[in-house]
Amino acid sequence: MSRPPNRRVQPATAAVVVRVDPGEHDIEVRAGESLIEAAWRAGYQWPTLCYGMGTCTACQCEVLDGLDNLSPRTEAEEHMLGDLGRRKRRANPRRVRLACQLFLTGDATIRKPGVRVTENVESTTATTEAGSQVPTDKESRR
């Protein structure tokens, strides 16, 4: 499937879901949020040294699916990533992005080792081995 030339990515108006592997984490990314901001809001730890300033490259990830749903590379990405994709011998350098600079217009699948749920996340429900949904927040357990 080919893409029309000079296609512009429109800002997302609704939340999209990004699957992050390994771990099969599904992270909802809201309009106006970068991927790393969405991950942090959802209670995930995402590798970083500069906390979203676009200066460390620790947040870099590989886009496995959904390339057409990505914002264009920012100047920070161009500067920080340069030809990183080529140096890592990836088939398509477009797949290497900084999560702190990445906005999405549709669903995508990302590979980023090291993404994990933080211990202080208070999920409202959990699934038991029997498949039942049970409350997990502190208020419900009292």
Ligand code: FES
């Ligand atoms: S968090 Fe440092 S470059 Fe993205």
